Amino acid sequence: MLEGGLWLSHHIAAKPGAWDGEPRPLFLAPMAGVSDLPFRLLSKACGADVTITEFTNSTALTREAAVSWRKMESHETEVPFIPQIFGGDPGDMATAAEMLAPTADIIDLNFGCPAPKVTKICAGAALMGEPDNLVSMVDGIIQRVDVPVTAKMRLGTGQGANNALDICKSLEDIGTARLCVHGRTLRQRYSGEADWSSIKAIVDAVETPVVANGDVMDAASAKDCLEVTGAAGLMVGRGAIGRPSVFGEIKVGLGWMELEDLPWVKANAEDWYERSPIGQSFAARRWCWDKYIEFSNQTVGLQPRWMQRHAVAFTKGLPGGKKVRAVMHGAPTPEAFAEGISSFLAGEATE
Numbered sequence: 179m180l181e182g183g184l185w186l187s188h189h190i191a192a193k194p195g196a197w198d199g200e201p202r203p204l205f206l207a208p209m210a211g212v213s214d215l216p217f218r219l220l221s222k223a224c225g226a227d228v229t230i231t232e233f234t235n236s237t238a239l240t241r242e243a244a245v246s247w248r249k250m251e252s253h254e255t256e257v258p259f260i261p262q263i264f265g266g267d268p269g270d271m272a273t274a275a276e277m278l279a280p281t282a283d284i285i286d287l288n289f290g291c292p293a294p295k296v297t298k299i300c301a302g303a304a305l306m307g308e309p310d311n312l313v314s315m316v317d318g319i320i321q322r323v324d325v326p327v328t329a330k331m332r333l334g335t336g337q338g339a340n341n342a343l344d345i346c347k348s349l350e351d352i353g354t355a356r357l358c359v360h361g362r363t364l365r366q367r368y369s370g371e372a373d374w375s376s377i378k379a380i381v382d383a384v385e386t387p388v389v390a391n392g393d394v395m396d397a398a399s400a401k402d403c404l405e406v407t408g409a410a411g412l413m414v415g416r417g418a419i420g421r422p423s424v425f426g427e428i429k430v431g432l433g434w435m436e437l438e439d440l441p442w443v444k445a446n447a448e449d450w451y452e453r454s455p456i457g458q459s460f461a462a463r464r465w466c467w468d469k470y471i472e473f474s475n476q477t478v479g480l481q482p483r484w485m486q487r488h489a490v491a492f493t494k495g496l497p498g499g500k501k502v503r504a505v506m507h508g509a510p511t512p513e514a515f516a517e518g519i520s521s522f523l524a525g526e527a528t529e
């Protein structure tokens with residue numbers, strides 16, 4: 179491991195200036211039930227620069243719960259490896275961070291989750307209602323580990339004035355390496371529109387790099403979000419579910435890479451331009467599905483429950499959804515399931 183600032187600079191670039199059209203890193207959002215290891219590797223292959231695990235309960239990790247450690251699984255090809263933890267107990271948070279530190283490149287802390295099962299233990303976004311406790315929790319973690327610590331939050335709880343800006347300043351003072359802000363409050367959950375101008379105010383107020391999150395769905399919204407916020411990077415969540423190709427599409431749309439260099443275009447080079455938009459969509463999704471299976475085989479093996487969730491998402495909106503359900507429920511083995519979805523996306527599935 180490299181020392182201090184040098185080590186840091188390998189994974190977290192300093193705050194950039196105003197956005198001038200140049201590439202900025204794209205993050206796959208941590209998403210429970212979505213951001214599993216093969217999906218993170220797939221998103222990277224599609225153009226994401228940074229990925230983060232789904233959030234994991236720090237108290238469960240300290241009790242060595244196998245299910246929770248499963249979520250923290252990485253692979254030598256995943257660089258940087260960024261596990262995300264949540265919890266209401268500062269001691270457990272610090273202990274879990276310490277347990278993860280030997281394998282993690284960065285540890286990310288969740289202060290954004292609105293789910294009642296999380297907020298009722300005063301973790302996730304609920305901690306934003308207790309900013310002093312939040313900051314001292316992060317301080318305790320930073321004291322205990324020598325890997326960079328980052329934090330993801332919302333604008334506030336939605337009760338009273340938003341306090342993300344104040345919290346970010348305090349987190350900067352104690353050495354938090356990067357901040358990510360989702361432009362909604364806890365109360366809003368996912369309703370309304372993400373408020374990027376409030377993210378801009380935070381970007382302007384701190385020297386720590388700030389990643390903007392919320393409602394980035396494609397190249398046009400990515401451009402708008404960077405223009406409004408000037409953020410150090412963009413994080414994409416729902417826009418990447420079933421469509422990790424969004425990362426490459428954003429890069430092409432913003433002129434950061436060539437269409438011909440997208441791996442699913444390369445793989446279909448002979449007839450890409452003759453395909454209809456729906457034909458291109460099938461081809462892109464098939465490439466992604468096959469790659470998901472390949473990464474699964476290389477790492478955790480085929481996981482039927484994970485495959486089911488992704489199969490539904492990968493085929494959403496495509497004609498022939500009934501066939502997908504038949505494949506999912508009729509396949510005798512995970513391998514047959516994988517093959518069946520791939521054939522469907524190749525347009526070869528039979529009635």
Ligand SMILES: Cc1cc2nc3c(=O)[nH]c(=O)nc-3n(C[C@H](O)[C@H](O)[C@H](O)COP(=O)(O)O)c2cc1C
Nearest residue numbers: 207208209210232233288360392393394414415416
């Ligand atoms: C299914 C799902 C699971 C999520 N799980 C997490 C999580 O584990 N940790 C976290 O910090 N945020 C989680 N989020 C929030 C996202 O990371 C992100 O902040 C939010 O979806 C807003 O970004 P978007 O508009 O690009 O989707 C989750 C969101 C969704 C839709």
